[in-house]
Amino acid sequence: MSFHKPKAFLLENVKGLMNHEKGNTFRTILNNLTDLGYKVTYKILNARNFGLPQNRERVYIVGFLEHSIDFQFPTSFNKPTAVSDIIENNIDKKYTISDKLWNSHQERKEGNRSKGNGFGYSLVYKNSEYTSTLSARYYKDGSEILLYQENNNPRKLTPRECANLQGFPSNFKIIVSDNQSYKQFGNSVAVAVVREITKEIVKLLERVKF
Known part of the structure; x- marks a missing residue:
């Protein structure tokens, strides 16, 4: 051949x-x-x-x-960039993380801080210039990019917001589950x-x- x-x-x-x-x-x-x-x-x-x-x-x-x-x-x-550039409106409540998960994230980060390292969740705001790196494991707990919500627990990005974060056009069709979407966008260029x-x-x- x-x-x-x-x-x-x-x-x-x-x-x-x-x-x-x-x-x-x-x-x-x-x-x-x-x-x-x-x-x-x-x-x-x-x-x-x-x-x-x-x-x-x-x-x-x-x-x-x-x-x-x-x-x-x-x-x-x-x-200039801002996280607000990729954010959707009227987000489903399912993307807000639970009290249990939010407490777990905070306890883990505090434990890491006491050991002298900075590992743990990453909290961003709409006016933040940028997020941390989106990875294929985002579907697990969203810890690498949590979006601040006033008077509420933080939330994960939606699959569409992940697509926006990677630069996909707005007409790009997402036809798989949220978990599969997170994996694919996390692995994308x-x-x-x-x-x-x-x-x-x-x-x-x-x-x-x-």
């Missing part, structure tokens, strides 16, 4: 990949891509620098078969970042004759 190599590629992963096994895993990936004939470059980019109110750092790897191409990663938008990178890739490819 013959293998047709694409003219360019884009890979994305958690930034911790760069330090896995003392950096050996990342070096192996780069070496293999280079051995396949690609000119490779990479950079850590944060979604909150591309118009999304989420502190989401990821390493992006781009490669071209044409070595004359000088790829530069897009620069940030420098656009930040659309706004990928869009800007791919625009640059396409622009450069259009200039080269293969």
Whole structure:
């Protein structure tokens, strides 16, 4: 079976990949891509620098078969963001966490604080600039992003708000359960970042004759 190599590629992963096994895993990936004939470059980019109110750092790897191409990663938008940009109105009460879960979150955070670490739930407000990173485990207890509610327990983001946080368009259809939605959006790329990178890739490819 013959293998047709694409003219360019884009890979994305958690930034911790760069330090896995003392950096050996990342070096192996780069070496293999280079051995396949690609000119490779990479950079850590944060979604909150591309118009999304989420502190989401990821390493992006781009490669071209044409070595004359000088790829530069897009620069940030420098656009102010706020959690209110992704919030829906008239939220179902089911997204407000229970007294039991809220107490558990607070007790766990206090216990961690007494041990000298900062692990625990993350509470954000509508006027916060950004949230912490949305992950696939969000469906479990929502602790990484809890939205403050006056005179009430905090609430989890809705699946649609998670879609907004990742930069999906408003007409993107969510046809699976809440739990599946949380898993899928938590594992997704930040659309706004990928869009800007791919625009640059396409622009450069259009200039080269293969």
